[in-house]
Amino acid sequence: MGDALMIQVENLTKRYAGHTAVTDVSFNVRRGEIVGLLGPNGAGKSTIMRILSCYMPASSGTVRVADHDVFTEADEVRRRIGYMPENNPLHRDMRVREYLKFRGALKGLPRRRCRERVETVIQQCGLADVHRKIVGHLSKGYQQRVGLADALIHEPELIILDEPTIGLDPNQIRAVRQLIKDLGQKHTVLISTHILPEVEMTCTRVLILHKGQILAADTTENLQAIMSDRGQVVAEIAAPFSELKICWEQMQEIEHFDLAPSDGEWVRCGLTGQPGVDLRPLIFTTVCERGWQMRELTRSRHSLEDIFVRVTHPEKEEES
Amino acid sequence: MQAYLTLIRRELGAHFYSWTGYVVIACVVFLLGFSFNALIVALNSEPTDRPVTEVFFSSYYFWLIILIAAPIITMRSFAHEKNSGTFETLMTAPVSDLQVVLAKFTGAMVFYVLMWLPLLACLLIIRYYSAAGMQLDPETVATAFLGIILLGCLYTSLGCLASALTKSQIIAAIVSIAAGIALLVVSFIAMTFSTQSGFTSQLFTHLGLIDHMKDFARGIVDTRPLVLYLSLTALFLFLTHKAVESRRWK
Numbered sequence: 001m002g003d004a005l006m007i008q009v010e011n012l013t014k015r016y017a018g019h020t021a022v023t024d025v026s027f028n029v030r031r032g033e034i035v036g037l038l039g040p041n042g043a044g045k046s047t048i049m050r051i052l053s054c055y056m057p058a059s060s061g062t063v064r065v066a067d068h069d070v071f072t073e074a075d076e077v078r079r080r081i082g083y084m085p086e087n088n089p090l091h092r093d094m095r096v097r098e099y100l101k102f103r104g105a106l107k108g109l110p111r112r113r114c115r116e117r118v119e120t121v122i123q124q125c126g127l128a129d130v131h132r133k134i135v136g137h138l139s140k141g142y143q144q145r146v147g148l149a150d151a152l153i154h155e156p157e158l159i160i161l162d163e164p165t166i167g168l169d170p171n172q173i174r175a176v177r178q179l180i181k182d183l184g185q186k187h188t189v190l191i192s193t194h195i196l197p198e199v200e201m202t203c204t205r206v207l208i209l210h211k212g213q214i215l216a217a218d219t220t221e222n223l224q225a226i227m228s229d230r231g232q233v234v235a236e237i238a239a240p241f242s243e244l245k246i247c248w249e250q251m252q253e254i255e256h257f258d259l260a261p262s263d264g265e266w267v268r269c270g271l272t273g274q275p276g277v278d279l280r281p282l283i284f285t286t287v288c289e290r291g292w293q294m295r296e297l298t299r300s301r302h303s304l305e306d307i308f309v310r311v312t313h314p315e316k317e318e319e320s
Numbered sequence: 321m322q323a324y325l326t327l328i329r330r331e332l333g334a335h336f337y338s339w340t341g342y343v344v345i346a347c348v349v350f351l352l353g354f355s356f357n358a359l360i361v362a363l364n365s366e367p368t369d370r371p372v373t374e375v376f377f378s379s380y381y382f383w384l385i386i387l388i389a390a391p392i393i394t395m396r397s398f399a400h401e402k403n404s405g406t407f408e409t410l411m412t413a414p415v416s417d418l419q420v421v422l423a424k425f426t427g428a429m430v431f432y433v434l435m436w437l438p439l440l441a442c443l444l445i446i447r448y449y450s451a452a453g454m455q456l457d458p459e460t461v462a463t464a465f466l467g468i469i470l471l472g473c474l475y476t477s478l479g480c481l482a483s484a485l486t487k488s489q490i491i492a493a494i495v496s497i498a499a500g501i502a503l504l505v506v507s508f509i510a511m512t513f514s515t516q517s518g519f520t521s522q523l524f525t526h527l528g529l530i531d532h533m534k535d536f537a538r539g540i541v542d543t544r545p546l547v548l549y550l551s552l553t554a555l556f557l558f559l560t561h562k563a564v565e566s567r568r569w570k
Contacts, residue, residue, distance in 0.1 A: 053412040055408055055411055057568055075416075079414045083412045084409075085408040085412075089404050089409055090406065091406055092404070093337040093338060102329075102330055103413070105323075105326040106326050106330075106413045107413050107414055108322060150409070
C-alpha cells in the first residue's frame with residue numbers, strides 16, 4: 001500500500017517546551033501530487049515540514065516518507081527528500097556552481113554524477129547566467145532559484161518547499177510558481193504558504209492548517225465547489241425598490257437577501273439561496289415575467305480566500 | 321566518508337573565503353615574530369644548554385596565540401550556521417550529527433596546524449644561522465609540535481562546544497576564551513602547589529598545561545598529559561555532539 005503513497009502522516013503531535021505546535025494531524029500524499037499546506041503564520045506548517053525532513057522528530061505519531069520511517073530510517077528518507085527551509089538559507093560566501101557542487105557531494109552523489117546534475121539543475125532553474133557569481137551577491141529571485149536547485153540536485157522523489165515565494169517580486173513569484181508546476185510532472189511536491197492564490201494556481205490539493213490542526217483537506221476544485229454551493233448571486237435590476245423587496249420575500253428559494261440602490265433606478269440585489277438551489281434561472285424568469293430590465297447577473301465564486309477565512313476564523317462566527 | 325571529507329573542505333574553505341583565515345594567520349605570524357625576537361635576544365645574551373624549543377615556548381606569546389586563535393577559528397563552526405539557517409539544510413542532508421561534529425573539528429584542526437607552520441620556518445632559520453650542534457634536533461621539534469597539536473585539540477574542541485551552544489559567534493568566542501583562560505589559570509595554581517605533596521597538589525599538577533608544554537618542548541613525551549588532552553578532547557566533542565543533537569529533544 002505504501003507504494004502509491006509518498007507521505008503518510010498518522011496522529012502526528014509535536015510539543016515544544018510549553019506549547020503544542022501540531023496536534024494529532026493525519027494526512028497522506030500520493031506520488032505525483034502537488035500539495036499545498038496552507039495556514040496563517042504559526043499554524044504549524046514549518047514544524048510539519050521539519051519533521052518530514054528529519055530535522056527534528058515528532059513527539060508522537062508516525063511519519064513515513066516513501067515507506068521509510070522518518071525517525072528510524074532517517075538516512076533513507078533524507079536521500080529521498082529535497083528540502084528548502086523557510087527564508088532559503090544558503091552559504092552566501094560561495095559561488096553558485098561551487099555551492100551546488102558542495103551540496104551534491106554532501107548528499108552523496110558520486111563525482112561524475114554530481115557534475116552532470118549540477119549542469120542539469122543550473123539549466124533547469126535558469127542559473128546559467130549567474131553560475132560564477134557569489135551567492136550573497138545575487139538578487140533574491142536568483143537566490144531562491146539556487147535554493148530550489150539545491151533541493152533538486154540529488155533527484156529527490158519528494159520536494160518540500162517552505163514558503164518558496166516569500167519576499168519575491170511578482171515576476172519572480174510567477175517564475176518560481178512555473179518552476180514548481182514543472183517539477184510536479186516528475187516529483188511529488190509539498191509546499192507551504194500563507195498566500196492563497198499561490199495554492200490555487202500551483203497545487204492539486206490543499207491542506208488547510210490552523211493552530212496545529214488540519215481543518216480542511218481536499219482538491220482545490222472540490223473546496224471551491226463546496227463553498228460555491230452556498231454562494232451569493234448578485235443581480236442588478238431596474239425596478240421599483242419596494243416591488244423588488246416584496247418579490248424576493250415571496251420567493252421561497254431565497255434564504256436571505258439584501259438590496260442596495262445603485263445609480264439611477266438600478267438596484268443591486270445580493271441573494272443567497274437555499275443550499276443546492278441555483279437561483280440564476282429563477283431570477284431571470286422572474287425579471288422577464290415582470291418586464292424589468294437587468295444588466296448584471298453573476299454568482300460570486302468563492303475563492304480559496306473565503307474558504308480560508310471561514311475555516312480559520314470559525315470562532316468569530318460563533319461569537320457573533 | 322564522502323560527506324565527511326566534503327564538509328572538511330567546506331570548513332577549510334570558509335576560512336579562506338572571508339578575511340578571518342588570513343587575519344588569524346597574519347596575527348599568529350606577528351606574535352610568532354615577537355617570540356622569535358625574544359628568543360634571539362635570549363640566545364645572544366647568555367649561552368644556554370636548554371633546547372631552543374623550550375626557550376621558545378616559555379614565552380607567553382605562545383599561550384596568547386593558543387588562547388585567542390583557537391576560539392576565533394572555531395567560533396563560526398556551528399554558531400554561524402545556526403544564525404544563517406544553513407544548519408537546517410546541513411542537518412537535513414544525509415549526514416549524521418557525529419559526522420558533522422567530527423568534520424567541523426577536523427576542519428578547525430587542519431586550519432590550526434596550517435597556522436602553526438610558520439613556526440617551522442623560524443626554527444629552520446635558527447638552525448641555519450647557528451653553530452652546528454645547537455639544541456634543535458628534529459625529534460624535539462616533533463614533540464613540540466605534538467604538544468601544540470594536543471593543546472590545539474583541547475582548545476578547538478572546547479571552541480566547538482561553545483559554538484554549538486549558541487547562535488552568536490561573539491558569544492561563542494567569548495565563552496571559549498573565558499573557559500580557555502580558566503584552564504590555563506589552573507597551571508598557575510599548580511605552580512604554587514609545586515613544593516607540597518598530597519591530593520590537591522597532585523590534581524593541579526596533572527592539570528598544569530604550562531608544565532606539560534614545557535615537557536613537550538624539551539622533547540619529553542609523558543603519557544599522562546597525552547591521556548588528559550585526548551580524553552578531554554573526546555569529552556568536549558561528546559558534549560558538542562549532544563548539543564547538536566539537542567534540537568531533537570528541546
